[in-house]
Amino acid sequence: MSGDIxxxxxxxxxxxPGVVALDAVSFSVRAGEVRALMGENGAGKSTLLKILxxxxxxxxGAITIGGEDRIFVxxxxxxxxxxxxxxxxxxxxxxxxxxxxxxxGAFPACAGFIRRxxxxxxxxxxLARLGEDIDPDARLGDLSIGKRxxxxxxxxxxxxxxxxxxxxxxSSLSARETETLKRIIGELRADGRAILYVSxxxxxxxxxxxxxxxxxDGRHVADYLDMTRxxxxxxxxxxxxxxxxxxxxxxxxxxxxVHVEIDAIEGPGLSAPVTLSIRRGEILGxxxxxGAGRSELLKLIYGAERPTAGSIRLxxxxxxxxxxxxxxxxxFALCPEDRKGEGIVPLAAVAENIAIARRxxxxxxxxxxxxxxxxxxxxxxxxxxxxxxASPATAIATLSGGNQxxxxxxxxxxxxxxxxxxxxxxxxxxxxxxxxxxxxxxxLAEAGRTILFASSDMxxxxxxxxxxxxxxDGAISGVLARAEATAERLLRLALPDAAPR
Amino acid sequence: MAQSxxxxxxxxxxxxxxxxxxxxFALLSVFVPDFFGVRNMRGLVLSVTLVGTIAxxxxxxxxxxxxxxxxxxxxxxxxxxxxxxxxxxxxxAGGVLAGLAAGGAVGLxxxxxxxxxxxxxxxxxxxxMEIVRGLAFLAxxxxxVSIPAERFYELGSGTLLGINYPIWIMIACFMLFGVLLNxxxxxxxxxxxxxxxxxxxxxxxxxxxxxxxVFCLQGLIAGLAGIVLAARITSGQPNTSLGLELAVISAxxxxxxxxxxxxxxxxxxxxxxxxxxxxxxxxxLLDVPTFYQYVVRGGILLAAVIFDRLRQAxxxxxxxxAASPSPSQSSEKGSATA
Numbered sequence: 125m126s127g128d129i130x131x132x133x134x135x136x137x138x139x140x141p142g143v144v145a146l147d148a149v150s151f152s153v154r155a156g157e158v159r160a161l162m163g164e165n166g167a168g169k170s171t172l173l174k175i176l177x178x179x180x181x182x183x184x185g186a187i188t189i190g191g192e193d194r195i196f197v198x199x200x201x202x203x204x205x206x207x208x209x210x211x212x213x214x215x216x217x218x219x220x221x222x223x224x225x226x227x228x229g230a231f232p233a234c235a236g237f238i239r240r241x242x243x244x245x246x247x248x249x250x251l252a253r254l255g256e257d258i259d260p261d262a263r264l265g266d267l268s269i270g271k272r273x274x275x276x277x278x279x280x281x282x283x284x285x286x287x288x289x290x291x292x293x294x295s296s297l298s299a300r301e302t303e304t305l306k307r308i309i310g311e312l313r314a315d316g317r318a319i320l321y322v323s324x325x326x327x328x329x330x331x332x333x334x335x336x337x338x339x340x341d342g343r344h345v346a347d348y349l350d351m352t353r354x355x356x357x358x359x360x361x362x363x364x365x366x367x368x369x370x371x372x373x374x375x376x377x378x379x380x381x382v383h384v385e386i387d388a389i390e391g392p393g394l395s396a397p398v399t400l401s402i403r404r405g406e407i408l409g410x411x412x413x414x415g416a417g418r419s420e421l422l423k424l425i426y427g428a429e430r431p432t433a434g435s436i437r438l439x440x441x442x443x444x445x446x447x448x449x450x451x452x453x454x455x456f457a458l459c460p461e462d463r464k465g466e467g468i469v470p471l472a473a474v475a476e477n478i479a480i481a482r483r484x485x486x487x488x489x490x491x492x493x494x495x496x497x498x499x500x501x502x503x504x505x506x507x508x509x510x511x512x513x514a515s516p517a518t519a520i521a522t523l524s525g526g527n528q529x530x531x532x533x534x535x536x537x538x539x540x541x542x543x544x545x546x547x548x549x550x551x552x553x554x555x556x557x558x559x560x561x562x563x564x565x566x567x568l569a570e571a572g573r574t575i576l577f578a579s580s581d582m583x584x585x586x587x588x589x590x591x592x593x594x595x596x597d598g599a600i601s602g603v604l605a606r607a608e609a610t611a612e613r614l615l616r617l618a619l620p621d622a623a624p625r
Numbered sequence: 626m627a628q629s630x631x632x633x634x635x636x637x638x639x640x641x642x643x644x645x646x647x648x649x650f651a652l653l654s655v656f657v658p659d660f661f662g663v664r665n666m667r668g669l670v671l672s673v674t675l676v677g678t679i680a681x682x683x684x685x686x687x688x689x690x691x692x693x694x695x696x697x698x699x700x701x702x703x704x705x706x707x708x709x710x711x712x713x714x715x716x717x718a719g720g721v722l723a724g725l726a727a728g729g730a731v732g733l734x735x736x737x738x739x740x741x742x743x744x745x746x747x748x749x750x751x752x753x754m755e756i757v758r759g760l761a762f763l764a765x766x767x768x769x770v771s772i773p774a775e776r777f778y779e780l781g782s783g784t785l786l787g788i789n790y791p792i793w794i795m796i797a798c799f800m801l802f803g804v805l806l807n808x809x810x811x812x813x814x815x816x817x818x819x820x821x822x823x824x825x826x827x828x829x830x831x832x833x834x835x836x837x838x839v840f841c842l843q844g845l846i847a848g849l850a851g852i853v854l855a856a857r858i859t860s861g862q863p864n865t866s867l868g869l870e871l872a873v874i875s876a877x878x879x880x881x882x883x884x885x886x887x888x889x890x891x892x893x894x895x896x897x898x899x900x901x902x903x904x905x906x907x908x909x910l911l912d913v914p915t916f917y918q919y920v921v922r923g924g925i926l927l928a929a930v931i932f933d934r935l936r937q938a939x940x941x942x943x944x945x946x947a948a949s950p951s952p953s954q955s956s957e958k959g960s961a962t963a
Contacts, residue, residue: 428827452829466827469820471887480817483810484829491809535828 127155128190130318131176131287135185138171138342145171148185149344151337153287158309158319160333163363164413164582164615167339169322173289176320177209178202189287208280210290216272218265223247225264226278250278255304270301277308288312289320306332324413324619326356338362360619364582364611372587373559374606375566379590380404382440383574384543386425389434393420395598397434402543402576405569409589410578413618417598418578419461422545425576426458427451438543453486457541459532461548461578467532468520474531475502475516481539505534510560526557533564543574550584562588582614594618642881642896649903657907665906673902674791675700676872677895678850680880681802682843683873684894688806689839690819690886691739691746695731696847697869698757701862703728703851705761708770708861717777721852728848729841731757736840740833754870761863770861781856791853798846803891815839819886875926876901884930901925 132152138145146168153159161169174180176187178196186193189205196202202209216225223243224231232242247260256274264272273293280288293305309332312319323329329336330351336359338345346362348354383404388397394417402408412418423429425436427445436443438454445451448458460466468477479498482488502516509530513523520528529549536544546565550558565588569575579585585592592609594602594617602617654661679696686693707724711717735753739746772778783790806812814835817825826832855861880897882889904925908918 426827448827449829449831458827460824460827465821466823469817469824469887472817472820476813476817480813480825480830481828484814484831486829488810491811493808493810493813495808539829 127316129153129188130155130190131320132188133172133185134188136172136175136182136187137184138168138175138180138182144342146175146182146342149339149342150185151344151347153318153320155286155316155318156313158313158321158332158334160329160336161320161322161339162324162329162336162359163339163345164580167363168342169339170291171342172339173209173291173320173322176202176207176287176289203283203285206284206286208283208285208288210273210276210280210288210293216264216276218263220264221260222251222258222262222264222267222275223260225275226250226260226282228279230282246282247278250282253281254278254308270297273297274301274304277305281308285317287318287320289322291322292324293321302328326359326619329359330356360612360615364615372562372584373566374587375570377405377570377590379406380572383438384425385437385440387435387437389421389424389431389436391420391424391431391433392429393417393598394424396600398600400593400600400603402574404574405572407565407569407575407577407588407590409585409592410576410595411582411585411592411614411618412578412580412595414580416580416595416618418580418595419547420598421595422458422547422576422578425451426456426545428458449484449486452481452484452539452541455540455542457481457536457539457544459529459536459544459546459549461551463525463528463532463551468528470521471519473517474506474511474513474520474523475499477520477531478502478505478516478535478538481535481541485539501538502534505538506531508537509534509564524557526553526561529553529561530557530564533561537568541573543576544568545576545578547578548580549577550579550581558584582611586611586614596620642879642893642900645879646896646900646903649900653903653907657910659910660907665910669899669902669906670792671789672906673898674789674795675850675854675866675869676876676901677795677898678791678798678853679843679847679869679873680876680894680898681798681891682839682846683877684880684882684889684891685802685806685812685815685839686746686843687874687877687882687884688815688819688886688889689836690822691836691839692750692874692884693735693746693840693843694750694870695735695753695757696843696873697866698754698761699728699731699844699847700851700854700866700869701864702731702757702761702764703848704855704865705765705770705861705863707852707855708772709764711772711774711777712770715774717774720772720774720777724852724855725845725848728851729845732841732844732847733837735844736837739840740836758863765861765863767863769863772855772860777856778859779856780853781858791857794849794853799891799895806889806891811835811838816887816889819883819888821887871926872901872922875922875929878929878932879925897929 129152134150135148136146136150137148149168149172161172163169171180175182178199178201181195181197186195188194194205196205217228220228226247227243232239232246244260251258251260254274254277256271258267258271258274264275267275297305309319309321321329321333333351335351336348336354338359340363380403382401384402386398386400388399390397398421410418410421420429424431425445427447427450430446436445443454445454464470469480475498479502483493499516506513506516511523511527511530511534513527520531523531550561553561565575565577577585577588586609590606592604592606592614593600594604594614596618597620604613659665679700683693683696703724706727707720710723711720731753735746735750738744738749780790785793806815814825814830817828817830818832818835822832854865858865876897877894878884878897879900880893880895882893904921905918908921913921
């Protein structure tokens with residue numbers, strides 16, 4: 125069925141600040157083979173593709189293309205070697221026509237003038253091959269996301285790429301478009317191309333792929349070259365199977381009464397109403413893959429996005445959560461996922477970043493700043509949270525990610541927040557600072573503060589939470605008590621198409 | 626690495642404008658005849674009052690990561706409104722209040738459109754610059770409106786302790802807005818919004834009301850400056866202060882106020898205003914023809930913006946260095962994860 129080895133990763137390693145993204149990964153794909161890449165978020169799939177695309181350079185190891193060692197230094201370099209990547213986030217120009225997008229970078233031209241007729245003819249040819257009813261003159265931005273994805277695939281066909289990688293292509297495709305995609309992948313395979321296919325969907329992987337490579341924590345776990353002898357259960361076990369490190373140091377505690385009740389809340393990013401209740405002092409984990417709606421739900425609770433329906437009750441009383449200010453007045457706090465973009469004021473001092481929420485509490489009417497008091501308080505908080513900074517007056521942007529996160533938690537302690545909504549609080553943070561943050565979270569919970577801890581890092585959620593809510597495609601797919609939350613169960617609830625049990 | 630002393634560029638960023646001013650002032654004192662004298666100094670300070678007064682609130686607008694191009698037109702409108710009211714009612718107080726109200730109203734419209742409708746402040750205030758200039762011409766009938774009230778001229782030419790009222794007003798603005806920026810929750814909120822609007826919003830800062838208030842203040846102060854100007858020239862001129870907004874922004878940027886928002890000091894603005902004033906004053910003393918003065922003024926603005934850019938790049942490098950950990954740190958993490 126398959127030909128020679130076309131693409132091989134040989135001991136490819138890549139490190140980012142705080143994480144080992146890839147640890148000596150080796151595997152190879154033959155001509156005419158469709159290889160599925162599977163693993164949780166953060167397993168290293170995207171990094172593998174980005175190295176292939178020339179967006180990242182490996183720290184160690186190499187890629188061989190047709191037996192030849194290659195390290196791509198730019199996306200152009202990678203394209204020239206016959207590689208096409210169909211990205212999840214599309215790289216297209218919305219205000220240009222479909223034809224222009226298809227031929228971007230390779231316009232048929234004569235003396236610098238574009239030959240419009242030739243361009244349209246070539247674009248129409250490709251679109252016909254895709255079997256898609258798309259007008260080459262249509263403005264790209266007017267197409268559905270699925271159709272845009274087809275245009276992106278058309279670009280790969282047009283460049284006649286030998287190696288084509290798809291990064292979760294069907295997440296935005298309709299059922300019919302998915303069928304088209306399957307047909308095209310079949311044609312490409314018959315034509316002797318090598319195909320890498322990243323997906324979370326079990327059904328799709330079993331229908332499309334000839335073989336599967338499983339990654340976990342940046343390491344290569346297994347290759348399954350014969351799909352007929354592989355079961356879904358085996359695959360899930362391979363993706364999940366690992367022991368939970370004891371950096372979490374779980375502390376069982378008695379929980380209080382119901383503190384926050386979320387009743388059928390709906391809004392942007394959610395596909396179904398969400399109902400939840402959380403007890404005082406509870407750490408409620410919130411697990412889901414990227415895009416499952418965790419951040420969106422937290423922002424709805426916080427009033428940063430307007431809910432379109434539903435209500436929130438706090439200690440039994442109805443809460444007006446129509447803006448962050450109101451939520452903060454009621455005791456809520458948000459540690460945003462995008463620390464740099466939504467958390468810190470980068471050039472302002474650490475002390476300023478800590479003081480900002482308390483100053484603005486709605487019940488405080490003092491116009492002037494009490495500097496000595498603020499400085500003293502910031503000093504105390506920096507000591508309590510063990511924020512490593514030269515002085516409270518240092519710009520927060522110069523601190524490491526972990527210390528920035530501790531300063532943001534300090535901000536909410538200074539404002540005496542009682543319900544902390546934490547969105548990926550340990551993302552990009554090294555292990556040492558992580559365990560410190562976990563210890564702080566337990567201390568807060570023991571002091572009767574209630575915590576929602578959202579994360580796409582499964583062992584982290586399993587390690588820290590009293591109870592785990594799993595989200596999938598903008599809705600809650602299950603709630604598990606700590607004792608019943610196994611990696612398999614969590615993954616089954618989080619992955620699309622995995623049969624629940 | 627984060628514990629090292631503050632980087633050179635940041636320190637230079639704070640001291641830079643002062644250094645430029647001291648050097649410039651010394652050079653002008655030595656090489657320009659009549660520059661360093663009580664009489665000329667007084668003229669110099671008086672000449673910067675218009676730009677200096679408005680620069681105090683422009684500082685707030687820029688710190689907010691916004692810009693206001695309508696201040697020149699507001700100055701003209703409030704002067705005209707003040708003149709028309711005094712001419713028709715004879716009430717100086719009424720004229721002053723009407724002028725202030727006109728300026729404040731324009732500022733309020735700016736603020737509401739920018740904060741509530743989320744339109745870019747450059748475009749909003751560009752449109753308002755045209756609209757308000759037109760209103761000034763309409764209110765005056767296209768001509769200068771003379772003010773038949775000697776008492777009103779006092780506002781422009783009178784003195785207290787030997788110092789002209791316009792200078793006192795400027796000093797008062799420096800002090801008021803300096804304290805506002807540094808000592809009040811409102812002032813620190815302005816810097817936080819300019820530094821990162823989304824982070825400020827999520828930390829509970831009332832972003833919209835701060836924006837509206839700042840533009841309102843800007844309108845009021847530009848209106849006040851317009852009234853003082855009308856008193857100095859004893860009439861309301863609809864075509865006065867063309868291009869004033871650019872001089873004001875130049876002064877702020879020269880004084881180290883970042884166009885990227887979040888960074889501003891009142892001392893910097895004071896220095897920026899006087900760098901501009903001293904340069905203009907010297908050009909006049911040297912009898913440099915007006916045509917050259919445009920070139921020099923433009924050159925100063927360009928230099929200021931490049932300076933701002935270099936400083937930002939310095940800040941960026943700083944942030945990037947902070948984001949990527951040292952090799953020893955990453956290897957430690959590596960072994961911990963493995």
